Amino acid sequence: MLSVDEVSRTFGDARTGEVQALKNVSFCLEPGETAGLLGMNGAGKSTLLRILATTLKASEGKMSLNGLEYSTEGDEQLNEKIRHHVGFLSGSTGLYKRMTGRETLEFFGRMSSMEEENLQTVLEEFIARLGMADFIDRYTDKYSTGQKQKVNICRALIHGPDLLILDEATTGLDPVARLQVTEFIKKMRNPQRMMMYSTHYFDEAENLCDKLLVLHKGSLMYSGTKEEVLQQADCASLTELFTALANECKI
Template sequence: MADGTPPIVEALGLAKTYKGRRGDRTEAVKDLSLDCREGEVFGLLGPNGAGKTTTLRMLSTVLSPTAGTARIAGHDVVEEPDRVRAAIGFLSGNTGLYPRLSPREVLTYFGRLHGLDDGRIAARIDELAGLFDMGGFLDKRCDALSSGMRQKVNVARTALHDPRVLILDEPTVGLDVLASRTIVEFVRRCREEGRCVIFSTHIMGEVSRLCDRLAIIHKGRVQFLGTLDELRERSGQDVEEAFVQVLETAT
């Protein structure tokens, strides 16, 4: 982590309000600001419905904020969504793989959409196949893969075009220990390579092992923003207790 470098991800007063059919409004995210730097693993924590996924979707340009804005790699998510998308890799429970295509075909497709030439794509697929141990199933149809295999392919997809920022929404949810470990290793490796990784999780162990800094979101707002040590200091206890304490005192 390099302090002093300008943040590569910067959210300023992000807000998202959903309008219901009868005119009722749900404020999923209110006035959320945060920043992350290259070489940093940033954790996003919060209970279900806190607004984590909405925040990550706004950062990835899938959703547009109703107020505030965010800049990623110098591009505004509202003004230049194409450039933002070129600079990030995004994974969530809603980013599936084409069941009738093989991992190799899926990766090739997204590589081409990102403007990579076929030679480069093939090299990257080889590289990632080694990293995620995908060699055995690269040419099977995705609908024949286990959820762990699929998640590996999906993470490989986010990394394929060498993005400077990776946004991973609960990347290890529902995975067994081995698959989770592969992904945790990958996040670590990204940090070493100087990328910025933002990921949300419910697993405190992952937070302790990986995060340089974290934000705890509850009721659509950032309730805590700082390093792990700062969080521990605040309560004098372990991360999980500190997390619960933040939620209980949330405004």
């Protein structure tokens, strides 16, 4: 289980003083569950995902993954243990230009101490499922955005993490690649794996996620199934909900 309890994060900003990017956010994810993280630009989605991936420290609060406590004091040994169970695709995940996609995935699989036979089996399955055979042996600097993103998603998944964190995984993809990627992510669900999926596409949130977490100005404003969220917000659709939030920001 992923447990997030009263997590906050403040950034110092030279121009405006302090920015409170997350304010007392609490929620749980059960094994097998996928949560869709929604929110307007600047709502705090990436900040939350980076904290869960241990690349950023929370200012306050507690978190645990399957009983392992995150360290907010910067204890690298504790966070290293967590990292073994986490796969993270951030908005800025890059690829080594002078490696092929296959070499990249082999590299990360070996870094995670995967057995060679298992690594090759998983790799072939990923290549087939995401239609990567045509480009996987080319250097990644020649890849299109969609091709890069497919390799990045595989990189986050190669070691079979319990918690998969995907930050806007389909941004910039054409409709066919978007469908391929979302179908692949759906197939990668299993009864143990938890997923945090941030997106600006409502159809993906509805199609992929068991529950939704709506962040607004750093606070978790609504959470639950889509129906529960709409009921809490007294809205008929997610579009209506976000239009209301956007209008509130203009006031």
